[in-house]
Amino acid sequence: MSLVLALLFVVFMLMGLPIAFVIGASTMGALQLGGVPLMVVPQQMFSGINSFALVAVPMFILAGDIMAHGEISKRLVAFADSLFGFVKGGLSVVSVLAGMFFAAISGSGAATTAAVGASLVPELKRKGYDPASAAALIAASGTIGVVIPPSVPIIIYAVIAQESVKDLFLSGFIPGIAMGLGLMAIALVQGHRRAYPRGTELSLRAILRTLLSASWGLMAPLIILGGIFSGYFTPSEAAVIAVNYAILVSFFIYRDLTLTSFYQIVLRAGVTTAVILFVIAASSILSWALSSWQVPNAIAAFALSLSDNVYVLMFLIMLIILITGVFLETASALIILTPMLLPLAAQLGIDTVHFGIIIVVGLAIGMVTPPMAINLFVASSTANIPIERIARAVLPYLAVLIVVYLLIAYAPLMLG
Template identity: 85%
Template sequence: MSLVLAGLFVVFLVMGIPVAIVIGAASMTALNLSGVPLMVVPQQMFSGINSFAFVAVPMFILAGDIMAQGEISKRLVAFADSMFGFIKGGLSIVSVLAGMFFAAISGSGAATTAAVGASLVPELKRKGYDPAAAASLIAASGTIGVVIPPSVPMIIYAVIAQESVAKLFLNGFIPGVAMGIGLIAIALVQGHRRAYPRGTPFNLSTIWRTLLSASWGLMAPLLILGGIFSGVFTPSEAAVVAVNYAIIVSLFIYRDLTLKGLYQIMMRAGVTTAVIMFVIAASSVLSWALSSWQVPSAIAEYALSLSSNPYVLLLLIMALILVTGVFLETASALIILTPMLLPLAMQLGIDTVHFGIIIVVGLAIGMVTPPVAINLFVASTTANLPIERITKAVFPYLMALIFVYLMIAFVPLVL
């Protein structure tokens, strides 16, 4: 019956049906054909999203949207520019650092790409940077948005794997920074080859001024993550704190947001949340069906029959994650892959937290790997460039991310 499910999945996907509907329809049809009562479908959909940890998902999305719209993202970019703009091609470094700063606020790759792109793309064009390369770098930097905490995909993985969200967040810093260093290395090489100009001259008074200006934005991750790791509040409570902090800063301190604008942002965040939660609910049915048919154990047995070398099997797992990330949205891919691959990973002796980092980073790379590549589409819209140009320009950054991915997987650093 699992083959029937796979066939239905492919057929519905080729028909152009939205992924969430494909997952739900294929699962429901296969269950019906196997004689399972369809009452199971709503039960599993509800149980799939009935978790307190998921309260953090809409809250982090809303907090990220609020901060992306106003002065917070612009001031973070200005601060990064004051520190590194003097280097040849320094705005490329600023693009990556701004992505890392915003990643520690938003928890979303698309939100990070949109916020940094809106602030930096016009300036990059004005300074003579190649527009496609600049947009693709910003899109690649956006992948860090789901690795450096807070991270919506890490929350989803934690619920499925019954792992600590705080522990996953703690272990997201080093991989996120490593991804940033890899992108900066490629950006510096390109900056010298293309003779990009230097940006803002190095000046301590300018750094101090921009630091003070961006201090409210910089305090956001300290407040959110400091509260989580110190045990003052849970990740779900931290998400609510983040929303309140973003509203207070945007409405009353920077005063760059109106009540009407806040309402529009809340409606947009609500739509985004509804899509994500529907994907999670539909994927939960698929996950239950696969578990009922013992597909995860069959996959583990088959993989172990191919090779006894754990490194070879880990490479196969990583390849499957990367390929899945190319075609599926991150939330649905997580819910499908985690129950299938986690038993195999545990048999290989891989720590569940380390495997969570592996699967999140692999699916994050899918955000800049065509054809789905949501970050590339966001960057294309922000930069007003054809997606084909950005797709060609993203290749060197993609290779850097894959290299870092291999390092993360084979050099485990679980805190």
């Protein structure tokens, strides 16, 4: 039946159906041909989204959209500019740093790309930076949005793997910072090679002024993550607090949010949430079917028959994750890959939390890997640059992210 499922999956995908329908329809077809009662479908769909932890998903999406709308993202960019704008090509470093700041608020790669791109792309163009390279860098920085907590994909992985969201969040900081530092290094090298101009002069007064101006935005991750790690509230409760905080700051402090724009943001966040949860529900059927047919065990046995070297098998796992991330949306890829690869990772002695970071970072890289790269499409729309140009310009940043990915995967194994 697994071969029938794979065939139906490919056929429906080539027909251009939305990924949730591809997953659901192919699994239902295979179950029907296998004589499995279809009553199991609604049961598994409900079971897949019947988790309190998933309450955090719509809330973090809404909080990120509110904060991306107006002054919060702009003031974070201004603060980053005051820190590194004086360096040659410093505005590129600012792009990455702003992406890291916003990553600690939004939990979404696309939202991070859109917020930073809207604030920085016009300024980058005005100062003579290569537009395609600048947009590609912002898109690459957007991948950090799903690694540095809070992260929607990490929450989804935690639900599937029945792992602690708090532990996974804690493990996301170092990989996210490493990705940012790698992108900054490439940005600085390009800044010197292309003789990009210096930005604002380094000034303690400017740093203090922009820090004070951006303080409300900078306080958001401190409140959200500080509350989670101190045990004052759960990640789901933190997501609700993030929404309330974003509304408070945007409506009453910065006063850049109107009732009309708030309604549009809520509507957009609702649509995004519905898509993600529908994908999760459809993918839950697939996970159940694969588990029933012992596919994860078969994959683990096949992989172990190829080699018993943990480094070789880790490379194969990472290759599968990267390729899947190119073609599938992150949530659906997580729900398909986690049940399939987690048993193999367990047999290799890979920690569940470490594996979660590996799979999330690998799928995040897929967000900037052509042809199905959501961050590149967002950057293309924001910068009004053809996707083909951005896809070529993203290659050096993609190479750096893959090098960092290898370090994230192998360093803990080598250190034991």
